[in-house]
Structures are given as C-alpha cells and as structure tokens.
Amino acid sequence: MFTPAITGTGVFTPEHVITNEELVEAFNAHADLFNAENAEAIAAGEIEAKGHSSTEFIFNASGIEQRYVYEKDGILEPDRMYPRLAPRDAEAPSIMAEIALDACGKALAQAGREASEVDLVICAASNHERPYPAIAVEIQRHLGAGGFAFDMNVACSSATFGIQAAADMIRSGSVRRALVVSPEVTSGHLEWRDRDCHFIFGDVCTAVLMERAEDAKGARFDVVSTRCATEYSNNIRNENGFLRRTRDAMEDRRDMQFMQNGRKVFKEVLPLVSAHILGHLEDAGWEAEGLKRLWLHQANKTMNDFIGRKVMGRVPESDEQPNILQDYANTSSAGSIIAFSKHSGDLEPGDRGVICSFGAGYSVGSVLVERV
C-alpha cells in the first residue's frame, strides 16, 4: 500500500468577468423585453411577469460579487442570455480539453512533473461537452499522458469523488500518478433568464496532481482519508439527457438547464454536510480544533459560515475557512479546489485541513489532508 499525496494544483481563470451590476442590468432589460412581448398573456394571467433582479439581493443572499465566464457578450444580450460559442472542427480541442490543458500544465509544473509521467486522467465535472469519446481521453492525448482516462460526473462533488477514486488507485498501486481535472463551463447550462439562479455560477477549470507520497519532489499534502456519500434528491436537477429528443414539447427549454429549489437545498444540505465532516474527522481520530483550514464548496457564504461554525465549534477566523465565491461565484466541482489551490501555500508541515464539496445528488465528498 502506498500513501497518496497531492503535489500540485492548477487553476485556469477565464479572461472575462461579469460583475453583479452588469448582470442585473442585462437581466432587467431582458425582463422588460419579456414583459412587453408577453403583455397580453400576462394581463390574462396566463404567464407571470418577470420581476427585476437586484445586486443587493444577490450579494446578501449569496456573498457573490462577480463571476468569470468563457464568453461574455452572448450572456449579456437581453434577447439571448446564453454564451455564444462557435462550433469547433472535430480535430480541434474541445473547450473543456482546452481549459483543462492550462490547469493541468500548472499542476504539473508545481509538482515538477512531465505529462508523460501521468498514468491516469479523470475529467471530473458536472457536465461534459460530449458523451464520447471521453473528454478525459482527449485531455490525455493532448497532454501526452500515458495509462488511461475516464470522465465522471457527481455534479458539485465531482472533484472530491475523483480525488477519492485516484487516491484509492494510487494506494493500491494500480496507478502511480493521476490528474483529477474539473473543467466547469457552467455558463453553458445555467438559465441566465431566471432571476432565482442567474447569479449563481461562473466558469473555471481546476486540476489536482496526485502521486505516491514517496515520489513527491517538493512540498506535498498527504491524502490521509477520503469519504464520499450520496442521498437522492430532486431539488437540484437538469433534464438535458440523451433521451431529450425522444420527448414531445421540445420547445420548453427550462428543464434543459440548471434548476433548483434553493431554499430546500440550503436547509437540507447544511446538516448533511456538517454531520458528514464531523463523522469523517471522528472516524479518522482527528480533533476539529486541530484543523488549520477548511476548504469548503463555494456555493453560498452563509452556508459556509454555518458549516464552519458547526465543524470548528466556534466562528472560524477568515483565514481558517477561506472563501473565493465572491470572485468566482459557484464553479460547481471546482470551488473547493480553487480555495485549496489559492489558500494552502502558507501551511506548515504537520498542519491539517479538510477539502469538502457538496451539491446535486445530494452528494458530499471530504478529503482529509496533512501538509508534509
């Protein structure tokens, strides 16, 4: 048995930013347009008028101030409100592979490794640009990695579930070095025309390089323990599956995009996640007061404050539970990895922390790490 360790991380951040102000201005113009176009149906009570969004609501409800996106103009056009992405030649890298290569390159550089030394690539994300061939196999080819590659999807928990899969394979010896990469082009499946959720997501890609601890060339975080859990819920859902064209009523697009009952998610996921982390710590024989850092899923600041308080038994200092959601918004599976990548360099040997993600499924994944 080998000890798996994280030896490198990388974050690709898109060049375009949408501030809350820009987002709300575009949404409100869209709502006015919609209400004018549907004035008769609204007056007859057949459809509901769209209310305006507000920057105050967004910040107070979520803590989000801006988000990065792969393409901005299409999202902000009031009569469109989704990205405009040109089709690509079959031989050109997919968008997910393109941004994955950037993040993987950074993770490899941090670990002092070449792509040819990698023998597993997991593309762990909440949507995949095509069902097959796997995006992970495409990334493997463009990187020049060996071994094998596969895609997996557990929505917001994809990265931590991917880390568990890679850690188990490294531990058993079937794999020596793995990249767990999470290209999240959330702008493609967010309903930007729905004020209840239009502010929630942003685009990004993260990569985590994992190898045998004994192979590490520099600083490393040993993966001491991983734990994944799922519990079925319909409260976060996207119906855009491959049987979609076999159904009637294709004109209704709403259920092809991200949908959620945010209030229920908020209430139900909080106790689930807090109990999950506390149970994992207890079974590993770790004391919460011994934790130096919590790198939580980045969906909502109030949620993270609550989980931090429950786990630590007190209000955590801001550097103990860093948030990045004010800048990146919710980037689905990548959020806790961005927090880890940007806020772990100062930890000293012996310092311990927990990476934890949670979301649709419901799903929760936690990774106990120790800086060596």
Ligand code: CO8
């Ligand atoms: N501006 C102004 N008013 C608004 C707006 C807005 N933008 N949005 C809603 N309102 C109104 C509502 O209509 C409502 O009005 P009323 O009381 O008259 O009905 C009122 O404000 C309150 O609305 P909510 O109850 O919805 O507000 P909340 O306080 O609950 O906040 C949140 C909404 C922020 C969404 C909150 O519920 C939350 O964060 N919930 C948890 C969400 C979460 O963590 N979800 C995880 C999803 S991520 C995941 O699993 C990955 C999925 C795959 C990725 C998909 C990528 C696209």
